[in-house]
Amino acid sequence: MSHRRLTVKGSLSLSNPTVRAWLFQIVAVVAIASIVIYLIHNTITNLNNRGITSGFAFLDRSAGFGIVQHLIDYQEGDTYGRVFVVGLLNTLLVSALCIVFASIIGFFLGLARLSENWLLRKLSTLYIEVFRNIPPLLQIFFWYFAVLRNLPGPRQAVDAFDLVYLSNRGLYIPAPQLGEGLLAFTGAVLLAIVISIGLYRYNQTHQIKTGQLRRTWPTALGLLIFLPLLAHWTFGAAIHWDIPQLRGFNFLGGMALIPELAALTLALSVYTSAFIAEIIRAGIQAVPYGQHEAARSLGLPNPVTLRQVIIPQALRVIIPPLTSQYLNIVKNSSLAAAIGYPDMVSLFAGTVLNQTGQAIETIAITMSVYLIISLSISLLMNIYNRRMALIER
Incomplete structure (x- = not known):
């Protein structure tokens, strides 16, 4: 009986590596938690002393400044x-x-x-x-x-076929705009891809059975060209192009790649x-x-x-x-x-x-x-x- 008490007592002593490992981990967790709590309390106190309100309500306020490049519509009055x-x-x-x-x-x-x-x-x-x-x-x-900043100005911009302009204001290229034939054009492209995949698998099966190689890419290329063109002629253009033009000291229209x-x-x-x-x-x-x-x-x-x-x-x-x-x-x-x-x-x-x-x-x-x-x-x-x-x- 006394031997068992000595064994249990010895297992809970600091000489036991497992006990020391757990003790050190508990001390580390308590220390980290104390530091985090102190920093949070100190931050809240300083914010209150300076009258700064916290929270994310500011996201609904008006920004009031412009942004030179934006992939979505943006105005200065946006939030x-x-x-x-x-x-x-x-x-x-x-x-x-x-x-x-x-x-x-x-x-x-x-x-x-x-x-x-x-x-x-x-x-x-x-x-x-x-x-x-x-x-x-x-x-x-x-x-x-x-x-890029040493490129010529807009009036002396380097142009390609009056479609693309390169100056120190950036690279201006035609911008695509959706047309009335977009749905038909997309359907034609998807149909060409589906037919090409089916033809490719058929040719693979044919090659395995007969050993004869049939090339898929000429037919697939023809479908990808012919079907969209047919949709274009039948239902109208899928995309219209907004061409950049020089107006005053800068270009208007098109799409700009800023320097x-x-x-x-x-x-x-x-x-x-x-x-x-x-x-x-x-x-x-x-x-x-x-x-x-x-x-x-x-x-x-x-x-x-x-x-x-x-x-x-x-x-x-x-x-x-x-x-x-x-x-x-x-x-x-x-x-x-x-x-x-x-x-x-x-x-x-x-x-x-x-x-x-x-x-x-x-x-x-x-x-x-x-x-x-x-x-x-x-x-x-x-x-x-x-x-x-x-x-x-």
């Missing part, structure tokens, strides 16, 4: 809530553009790093080593102040593509060389080998670090505030914060948006990564 939507869409726009361009440039640079052509290999190496070692903010300044967006897209695409190129190169080199030799022994040409054998296996190595680069693009897009591009940080954590004084709310909303965007990208890339992962049986 701060609509300003939030405008900034969010602008952030998503520049992030999406940079992800697409950086991926394309990085892919071809990664292949060029492995090319047997000496000049191509050295040029790609020079590109990577230069641009990935220059801070992205400096690259943004270079494209904006040294390149801030162009500079940000160029800088982040060039900067991130250098890192993606190294990821592509490392992923391809991670594929065992025996896969190359096996493909050559089957008589596969190099483009087919790369597309059907090497790249699918390299993706398993490429996707995880590529996800990190996509997240970096989203986070680096906040540097847009340095050149006045109206993104989330510039509009909401800048102008709106200064006008309303709601620092906690605006910063919290901005941080939450970036967190949600990053988590969404991570989720999508992880789903794709699981689909490409090797499954051992």
Whole structure:
């Protein structure tokens, strides 16, 4: 009986590693909770002392300022809530553009790093080593102040067929406007795609049964051209074009790509593509060389080998670090505030914060948006990564 009491007593002493581990965790949780409670209490007290009201009611108030670029209708009298939507869409726009361009440039640079052509290999190496070692903010300044702002003014703009104009005010291109034949045109395109998919599957089945190869793309291309044209002639134009025209000191009509967006897209695409190129190169080199030799022994040409054998296996190595680069693009897009591009940080954590004084709310909303965007990208890339992962049986 006494031996059991000694055992229980010894198990509850500080010499027991389990007891110490639990004790340290409890102390850590209490300390963190105390710090959080203190910060919240201190914040509320300071807000009350300064007469600052907290909450999100300010989102319904009129903003009273204009925004140079907005993907949705926006007027100066619109609310701060609509300003939030405008900034969010602008952030998503520049992030999406940079992800697409950086991926394309990085892919071809990664292949060029492995090319047997000496000049191509050295040029790609020079590109990577230069641009990935220059801070992205400096690259943004270079494209904006040294390149785009030195373009000619609107009256001396560089034009192409009186449709596209490039000046220091931005790139002006024709803007599509929906027409009366849009529904018929869309239906014709969908019908052409459905017929092409069915024909492709039929030709595959025919090849398996007879060994005869039938090409699908000429018929599919003809359908994609003929059916929409037929819908256009029958039901009218699906899209009308608003052509930009010079009026006074600027252009009216069309769609404008402002210099801030162009500079940000160029800088982040060039900067991130250098890192993606190294990821592509490392992923391809991670594929065992025996896969190359096996493909050559089957008589596969190099483009087919790369597309059907090497790249699918390299993706398993490429996707995880590529996800990190996509997240970096989203986070680096906040540097847009340095050149006045109206993104989330510039509009909401800048102008709106200064006008309303709601620092906690605006910063919290901005941080939450970036967190949600990053988590969404991570989720999508992880789903794709699981689909490409090797499954051992």
